[in-house]
Amino acid sequence: MQNTQTFNAQNFTVPADRAWQQTYRDHNLDINLEIPAHIQNLPDFFADNIAKHANHPALTFMDKTISYRELDLYSRQIAAYLQSLGLVKGDKVAVMMPNTPQYVVTMMGIVRAGLILVNVNPLYTSHELEHQLKDSEAKVIFIIENFAKTLEKVQDKGQIQHIITTSVGDMLGLKGVVVNAVVRYVKKMVPAYHLPNAVKFKDALNQVSASRFVKPELHLDDIAVLQYTGGTTGVAKGAMLTHGNIIANVLQCMTHVKQGFDKPYQHGDYMAVALPLYHIFSFTVMLLGMNMGMAFLLIPNARDLNDLTKQFAKYRPVFFPAVNTLFNALTHHEGFKKLDHSRLKISLGGGMSVLPSTAAAWEKMTGNYIIEGYGLSETSPVLTFNPIGQYTGKIGIPFPATDIVLLDDDGNEVAMGEAGEICAKGPQVMKGYWKRDDETAKAMTENGYFRTGDVGVMDERGYFKIVDRKKDMILVSGFNVYPNEVEEAIAANPKVLECGAIGVPDEHSGEVVKIFIVKKDDSLTEKEVRAWAKQHLTGYKRPKRIAFVDELPKSNVGKILRKELRKLEEGNLQASQTA
Known part of the structure; x- marks a missing residue:
């Protein structure tokens, strides 16, 4: 195959005797993973998908739609701006935003400039933010002004040299002026703050021409994202996710999701993005949507079920990733119950276990199964999936090019049907923890498997089920x-x-x-x-x-x-x- 390369970040192939190999054959799935040879990094991935989908909708927010071509231009402008600040390959840039077009544009701009994205929860306290800024060594932060007061309160901002603030409506044109005024003065959602020398997002966006952007040399093993995650000791630590980790996981997801469409999805079909994009599950699934040429229906506040229902009614998404709590809440929302869900093809559950009661209620209401997967921030995030068909109550079988073993406390594989710690190896497994070699060593077995901290069992078809959590997390x-x-x-x-x-x-x-x-x-x-x-x-x-x-x-x-x-x-x- 001259136009592809077999990608395996850990030089690893799945043993042929794994129980799930037959399940792959039964479902006509490809157990191998290949990345096109021209995709050497995430900027290549972006460019490839923009070329395919340039004139089609990329995202919609508050009824304002941005095309893939516009997304390309805006992200190159941000990349050029960041390069004009003197930032070089490997420098870290923090982003503290909810689901807005600015997040998508900024994320792409950071990665295209060869910099490392540091996702930050906008709801963090100043104490939590201070730790992440100092630990990551971020030099720049993009922050929505609703939470700028939190940044102001941070006593030690570490290496931060540049602050870019944005308002909710900054990419909505004239409508945005009204939106920003309502958010600030009517809803009073922006506490007064003082951040000297902060730059407005719209000024940063328009300050440097996209033509001045210089594409850096990046490889699959270069770090793209520092995704902060929990553990059993200390405070949050950054999982180093490479360009290859993320691209591999997107393509692994594709082997699963494409089975759910009885006919090709169309340009303009929507993926509802209600989960926060700073969370790795939502982040990777968004990139999956980009690979499919879908448009992202950005939901800024998933807790506002009335607004979410209105968006579903208007745009009728075909793809909806969510967590159990959101699925459950919607099954009890009278307005959502009354919607026509006939266009919904994929309901993807992750982040936490989907409860049987929730799965049954969702299927009854929508006629659509919740397809459950399993993963962690350290694995970009997905490790296992359930083939399209029905709710199983299990976390599924391993992704292509992914091996999972169940180990006892002595590091030995357990027998079929016995419980052991879920340990995984595959191209989506992180490079390690940022500045935490000791924690990285604890998280990996001697032969390179990542210890998830979850205890599971496997059946004869290769389906895994979590039975306990070994970690205190x-x-x-x-x-x-x-x-x-x-x-x-x-x-x-x-x-x-x-x-x-x-x-x-x-x-x-x-x-x-x-x-x-x-x-x-x-x-x-x-x-x-x-x-x-x-x-x-x-x-x-x-x-x-x-x-x-x-x-x-x-x-x-x-x-x-x-x-x-x-x-x-x-x-x-x-x-x-x-x-």
């Missing part, structure tokens, strides 16, 4: 929450002696944080704890359940035993059910 609506960070924030309260955090089941978000607190001051109340958490933690990280206890279970060396806290919680749950 808590998964709230698809977002990683690590107990150490929660404990550190709550323990900083002068009325708290010590605390321990665990995840507990929740029917809406999969899990929520529960904190066990030993008081230093008997006057401490639950209300005070919640107020303190609101100041120091992003919403999904805040404890939703609080318990005051006399002491915490500890090891001989004084380490808080979270497994004992989980046993205590299970005992309390059983007691309440039998009461």
Whole structure:
């Protein structure tokens, strides 16, 4: 095949005796992965898709549509602007925005300039933002002005030299003037802020001609994104995702998704992008949509179900990636129930487990199955998928060119049907953790498999099911929450002696944080704890359940035993059910 190259970042092929190979044959899927030879990096990927789809819609936001040709121009303008600042290949640029056209344009501009994208949650507190800016060594930040006050409060902005602020309506033309005025003065969603020398996004966009953009030399193994993620120790660390990691995962997704269309999708078909693009699941699926020539229907606030319903009614998307919480919420929304869902072809579930009750309600309402996958930030993110057909309640079979083994505590593979830690190898597995060689070493086996921290079992057809989580990490609506960070924030309260955090089941978000607190001051109340958490933690990280206890279970060396806290919680749950 002269026009393609076999891509494998880890020089690895899947052993021929893996159980899922027969499942691939049964579903007529290609277990191999190939990347076209002319695609050496993400800028090549962008250019290739822009050339194919130039005159067609690329994205729609608040009824304003931008074509792929316009997206090409705007992103090259941002790339040229960043290069004019003296930034060079490998420099980091942070982006703190919700789902807006500015995010897509900026993301593409950063990557096209040979720089490394640092995705930042716009809802971060100043404490959380400070850590990410310092750790990533970002030199530039693009931030929506709704959250500029958070950046102003950051005491140590690390290496940040340039700040670019944007407003919600900046790419909506004349309509944007009205939108921005409503957001600022009517809805009062922009707290006053003072960021000296900050540049307006529209000025940055128009300051340097796209013709001055110089395409850098980039390779598949160069880092494209620092995706910050949780772990069992310390604070967030950046997973180094390469150009090859991301491109490989997009093409792996293609082998799965294309099976869901009984006829070719058309230009102008919409993918509804309601999940935040700073989350790796939504980020990669958006690039999948680009590869398919779809238009992105950008939903800035997925919690506004009335607006989301209006957008669905108007644009009738054919592809909808979401998490269980959003699928579940929509099945209970009267307006959404009444819509005609006949054009919806793919409902893709990720980020957290799709509950059987949610899958059944969604299928009854839309006639469309939720196709579930599994992955992590460290794997770009998808590792496994369920072939198109029906909800299985399992995370599926490994992607093409991906091998998964289940290992016991001694590193040995377990027998069929036995539980073991899910460990994966494939071209989508990260290069490592940024500036964390020790953490990278802990996360990898001696023969190069990534330890997911999840415990699973495999059936005779190669389908995997998660049965437990080996890590202490808590998964709230698809977002990683690590107990150490929660404990550190709550323990900083002068009325708290010590605390321990665990995840507990929740029917809406999969899990929520529960904190066990030993008081230093008997006057401490639950209300005070919640107020303190609101100041120091992003919403999904805040404890939703609080318990005051006399002491915490500890090891001989004084380490808080979270497994004992989980046993205590299970005992309390059983007691309440039998009461």
